[in-house]
Amino acid sequence: MEQKSSKKLKILAVCGMGLGSGLVLKMTLEKAIKEMGINASVEVADVASATTMATDLVVTSYEFANSFFQKGIKVITIKNYTNVNEMKEKLQEALKES
Amino acid sequence: MSVINFIVNEILSKPALLVGLMALIGLIALKKSFSEVLSGTLKTIIGFLILIAGANLVIGTLSPLGDLIQAVFKLHGVVPTNEAIVALALQSFGKQVAAIMALGFVFNLVFAWITPAKYVFLTGHHLLYLATVLAVVIGTAGIKGANQIIIGAVMLGTIATVMPALVHPFTKRVTNDAGFALGHLNTLGYITSALVGKWIGKGSKSTEEIEISEKWNFLKEPIVTTSTVMIIIYVLLAILAGPSVLNKYSSGGNYIMYALMEGLTFGASIAIIIYGVRMILGEIVPAFQGIALKIIPNAIPALDCPTVFPYAPTAVIVGFLSSVVGGIIGMFLMGPLGLALIIPGMIPHFFDGGTAGVYGNATGGRRGAVLGAFVNGLLITILPALLLAYMGTLGLANTTFGDTDFCWSGIIGGLISKMGVAGAYIGTIIFAVILLGLASYVTIKLNQSK
Numbered sequence: 001m002e003q004k005s006s007k008k009l010k011i012l013a014v015c016g017m018g019l020g021s022g023l024v025l026k027m028t029l030e031k032a033i034k035e036m037g038i039n040a041s042v043e044v045a046d047v048a049s050a051t052t053m054a055t056d057l058v059v060t061s062y063e064f065a066n067s068f069f070q071k072g073i074k075v076i077t078i079k080n081y082t083n084v085n086e087m088k089e090k091l092q093e094a095l096k097e098s
Numbered sequence: 099m100s101v102i103n104f105i106v107n108e109i110l111s112k113p114a115l116l117v118g119l120m121a122l123i124g125l126i127a128l129k130k131s132f133s134e135v136l137s138g139t140l141k142t143i144i145g146f147l148i149l150i151a152g153a154n155l156v157i158g159t160l161s162p163l164g165d166l167i168q169a170v171f172k173l174h175g176v177v178p179t180n181e182a183i184v185a186l187a188l189q190s191f192g193k194q195v196a197a198i199m200a201l202g203f204v205f206n207l208v209f210a211w212i213t214p215a216k217y218v219f220l221t222g223h224h225l226l227y228l229a230t231v232l233a234v235v236i237g238t239a240g241i242k243g244a245n246q247i248i249i250g251a252v253m254l255g256t257i258a259t260v261m262p263a264l265v266h267p268f269t270k271r272v273t274n275d276a277g278f279a280l281g282h283l284n285t286l287g288y289i290t291s292a293l294v295g296k297w298i299g300k301g302s303k304s305t306e307e308i309e310i311s312e313k314w315n316f317l318k319e320p321i322v323t324t325s326t327v328m329i330i331i332y333v334l335l336a337i338l339a340g341p342s343v344l345n346k347y348s349s350g351g352n353y354i355m356y357a358l359m360e361g362l363t364f365g366a367s368i369a370i371i372i373y374g375v376r377m378i379l380g381e382i383v384p385a386f387q388g389i390a391l392k393i394i395p396n397a398i399p400a401l402d403c404p405t406v407f408p409y410a411p412t413a414v415i416v417g418f419l420s421s422v423v424g425g426i427i428g429m430f431l432m433g434p435l436g437l438a439l440i441i442p443g444m445i446p447h448f449f450d451g452g453t454a455g456v457y458g459n460a461t462g463g464r465r466g467a468v469l470g471a472f473v474n475g476l477l478i479t480i481l482p483a484l485l486l487a488y489m490g491t492l493g494l495a496n497t498t499f500g501d502t503d504f505c506w507s508g509i510i511g512g513l514i515s516k517m518g519v520a521g522a523y524i525g526t527i528i529f530a531v532i533l534l535g536l537a538s539y540v541t542i543k544l545n546q547s548k
Contacts, residue, residue, distance in 0.1 A: 020402025061408045079408045
């Protein structure tokens with residue numbers, strides 16, 4: 001098994017209960033990742049348990065972002081959950097910084 | 099024959115395996131790799147077993163609560179929590195629910211394909227909850243087996259197609275036409291909130307011009323809010339009822355500490371149930387979406403309500419608080435009306451109230467958000483009390499369904515089913531034709547207005 005890129009990124013898609021809209025985020029994220037050729041895995045979580053999970057990046061909406069800022073976890077906030085272009089732009093930005 | 103018997107008795111009658119089978123078929127249809135199919139199917143089955151484990155835990159905390167309410171108010175008290183009632187109902191109606199959910203989704207696709215309302219309902223947990231409501235009310239009225247499943251599935255498919263369509267004129271306004279629809283089964287509450295906003299909100303400024311202090315942040319985590327409120331309710335009722343009521347549960351321990359632990363355990367059991375649902379849906383929803391997009395390429399996905407939260411985050415908190423106030427006032431109206439006491443369940447008030455706030459704000463600014471969500475709070479208190487009459491012995495479980503659409507469709511489903519099998523089929527067809535016609539009309543009007 002040889003992997004060209006460095007280690008696999010772990011991304012969490014987070015919503016209030018990790019049931020519905022987090023899944024939508026996950027599906028959009030997976031599309032974006034595939035189109036950008038990023039090596040990453042995406043999991044869905046609710047906001048309460050997400051703050052305790054090991055992750056490289058959190059994707060969520062504006063209202064939950066604060067919980068992650070406070071803990072120093074890298075987070076991007078999405079407005080339109082189904083918009084792959086918005087997702088790609090924000091992913092690009094977040095990955096450039098690191 | 100013995101093979102068929104084995105399949106029916108040992109696989110299809112075990113809901114965990116039946117739901118696993120649905121995931122298996124979906125994942126194979128999407129041509130996933132062997133390892134993805136295997137892990138997806140296993141996760142679905144294990145998720146279901148986790149859900150049942152959470153159900154057993156929640157039963158333990160709900161029966162002392164029922165006794166406390168009885169002792170304090172001399173009334174039957176109920177906390178509407180979809181997660182809890184679904185987990186309980188699945189123990190007796192598991193296979194019917196799984197079959198109604200799967201077949202109902204097929205009907206959703208058929209209706210979206212043949213009518214102008216091209217909405218595909220992708221909020222999996224609400225499909226599961228509605229399938230449960232329908233299985234319960236139809237089964238309780240005495241219609242069983244294949245008839246129960248077909249009637250339930252047609253109703254589910256109709257509601258899943260129609261509700262996103264009826265609220266879509268407002269959804270477009272909320273999201274500036276972002277290309278998705280709202281698929282969340284408190285839609286009657288959202289339409290009401292938007293209409294209230296339209297009616298009284300003239301000239302009111304948007305909620306998004308208000309700054310909300312950071313100290314309210316904890317309200318945004320539904321599990322934290324639910325646990326906090328349940329602890330307060332348990333402890334308060336324990337103090338009012340005195341030590342004797344809890345004696346038979348606490349085996350001699352301190353009754354207030356016992357109440358505190360029950361409140362915390364309620365929060366924990368909901369978290370477990372949600373974890374189970376999440377494991378099931380993580381596989382099934384993407385499979386549903388994949389299948390839907392293959393069949394109806396121009397379909398509009400109908401998504402869970404927090405997808406509209408980013409368009410007005412302040413309205414969410416305003417709506418939540420205002421909905422709770424409506425729920426509390428509604429609770430005090432229940433007794434005099436001779437209905438069961440409905441204690442505000444925080445999960446429905448958070449999601450339904452928050453979304454009602456967003457819709458009320460879109461049509462009527464701050465005033466619309468406050469009053470629209472307040473009316474929503476009244477609705478999700480009164481309707482669950484009315485639904486209880488159609489839930490048979492499950493209605494005694496001290497919990498019920500919270501959101502408006504579960505309630506009104508459950509009541510209609512119950513009424514139709516009481517007419518016997520033939521009457522129920524006729525009623526279901528009339529139900530489907532009227533609602534699909536209305537949804538088609540709204541959709542055509544909306545497309546013309548562009």
